[in-house]
Amino acid sequence: MAIETLDDLAVQGTTLGVRIDINSPLTDEGALADDARLRAHVETLSELLERDGRVAVLAHQGRPGGDEFRDLRPHADRLDELLDAPVGYADGTFSGEARRAVESLDDGEAVVLENTRFYSEEYMEFPADRAGETELVDKLAPVLDAYVNDAFAAAHRSQPSIVGFPTRIPSYAGRVMEAELDVLGDIESTPEPRTYVVGGAKVPDSMAVAESVLERGLADTVLTTGVVANVFLLADGTDLGDASADFVYEQGYWDEIDRAADLLAEYGDRIRLPVDLAVERDGDRHEIAVDDLPPREGEAAMDVGSATVSAYGEVVRDSGAVILNGPAGVFENETFARGTRDLFETATDAEYSVVGGGDTAAAIRRFDIDGFDHVSTGGGAALNMLTGEDLPAVEALRN
Numbered sequence: 001m002a003i004e005t006l007d008d009l010a011v012q013g014t015t016l017g018v019r020i021d022i023n024s025p026l027t028d029e030g031a032l033a034d035d036a037r038l039r040a041h042v043e044t045l046s047e048l049l050e051r052d053g054r055v056a057v058l059a060h061q062g063r064p065g066g067d068e069f070r071d072l073r074p075h076a077d078r079l080d081e082l083l084d085a086p087v088g089y090a091d092g093t094f095s096g097e098a099r100r101a102v103e104s105l106d107d108g109e110a111v112v113l114e115n116t117r118f119y120s121e122e123y124m125e126f127p128a129d130r131a132g133e134t135e136l137v138d139k140l141a142p143v144l145d146a147y148v149n150d151a152f153a154a155a156h157r158s159q160p161s162i163v164g165f166p167t168r169i170p171s172y173a174g175r176v177m178e179a180e181l182d183v184l185g186d187i188e189s190t191p192e193p194r195t196y197v198v199g200g201a202k203v204p205d206s207m208a209v210a211e212s213v214l215e216r217g218l219a220d221t222v223l224t225t226g227v228v229a230n231v232f233l234l235a236d237g238t239d240l241g242d243a244s245a246d247f248v249y250e251q252g253y254w255d256e257i258d259r260a261a262d263l264l265a266e267y268g269d270r271i272r273l274p275v276d277l278a279v280e281r282d283g284d285r286h287e288i289a290v291d292d293l294p295p296r297e298g299e300a301a302m303d304v305g306s307a308t309v310s311a312y313g314e315v316v317r318d319s320g321a322v323i324l325n326g327p328a329g330v331f332e333n334e335t336f337a338r339g340t341r342d343l344f345e346t347a348t349d350a351e352y353s354v355v356g357g358g359d360t361a362a363a364i365r366r367f368d369i370d371g372f373d374h375v376s377t378g379g380g381a382a383l384n385m386l387t388g389e390d391l392p393a394v395e396a397l398r399n
């Protein structure tokens, strides 16, 4: 069944629950370090407000227990600046007060409801029918006329605010969702050879993608960077030193090391590991060949080294399509930004280049890199889609 879009929605005077993904990097003080994801949703939100909708924004920030698990007040303030319409903030998601804030919206007004993940069921995965019966959906659906899902970046999560509402009220794809589905839905027709560059810190997500594209023959080469590369190196028997290894173990990534070992055994000829890594020594960047590891005690691998960037660069330049997700290192720290910056710049030389990921998009903006054919707002969602997997959010909108 075709998905309905904002072209199919009579907006004026209706109260809309609009799920967006503004999960963003934050500063230590909890302020937004990058507003790219908020900007991405301006088109959808402006259109709905200009068409006299009453908009209740639903969104998450961070993961429970994580440093970036914070409230959405800075996001609401920034949206208020970005949009030509008043944007309020409610410090509850579906409390009586939050529902009253939704019910008292006027045409052309918006309110940002509190981080959906402050509510425990939102961080669980449900079939859509069951998600439609959760507290969040049950309490909010009655005060909404329709639901718009623009949160492509969270479309791979089968969570209440993503898949629950379409079982209860008329539901539509927003403009970001629509554009992402158009571009990423057609990736199999991109030129070959195809190279996937998987990095960043969300190792289970990246590992699932690597496994899938290798199994399906979609990837001619997988280049590993970031923490993902560290996990592969550990699986390959490299002594990374305690600092890097502990980081991986503390995240509980034991199974990911086993998985990486299985992938290396099966598809080793198509997987590339870094040949050098960068650590901090005496306050500076210091590069060490993988053959010379471990580093000194306490030194953690924070970036891929120059030899790796140059070896990966050759693969990338010869690729028909390059699909990148996740920064190559701790790019937020200038000392360790080089791998990400150089590799991403090189990727724009490929015939066709697609990049996805919240932090990845932030890195591109920070380094002012132009020339990608598509910069997706999604990380895991984009890559799930690129590998041909169904996205729960999309399935929910279809039903």
Ligand SMILES: Nc1ncnc2c1ncn2[C@@H]1O[C@H](COP(=O)(O)OP(=O)(O)OP(=O)(O)O)[C@@H](O)[C@H]1O
Pocket (backbone or CB within 6 Å): 199, 200, 201, 202, 203, 205, 225, 226, 227, 230, 301, 302, 303, 325, 326, 327, 328, 329, 330, 331, 332, 356, 357, 358, 359, 360, 361, 378, 379, 380
């Ligand atoms: N070697 C490393 N050690 C520690 N952290 C790293 C390393 N390499 C990259 N990172 C961190 O990875 C984080 C980004 O990873 P992440 O997987 O979240 O990427 P992403 O683009 O946001 O994807 P998504 O959209 O799925 O969130 C950055 O904050 C970066 O500092």
Ligand SMILES: O=C(O)[C@H](O)COP(=O)(O)O
Pocket (backbone or CB within 6 Å): 021, 023, 062, 063, 153, 154, 157, 358, 378, 379, 380, 381
């Ligand atoms: O950043 C993302 O990829 C999305 O906001 C989803 O976040 P999650 O991986 O914490 O579910």
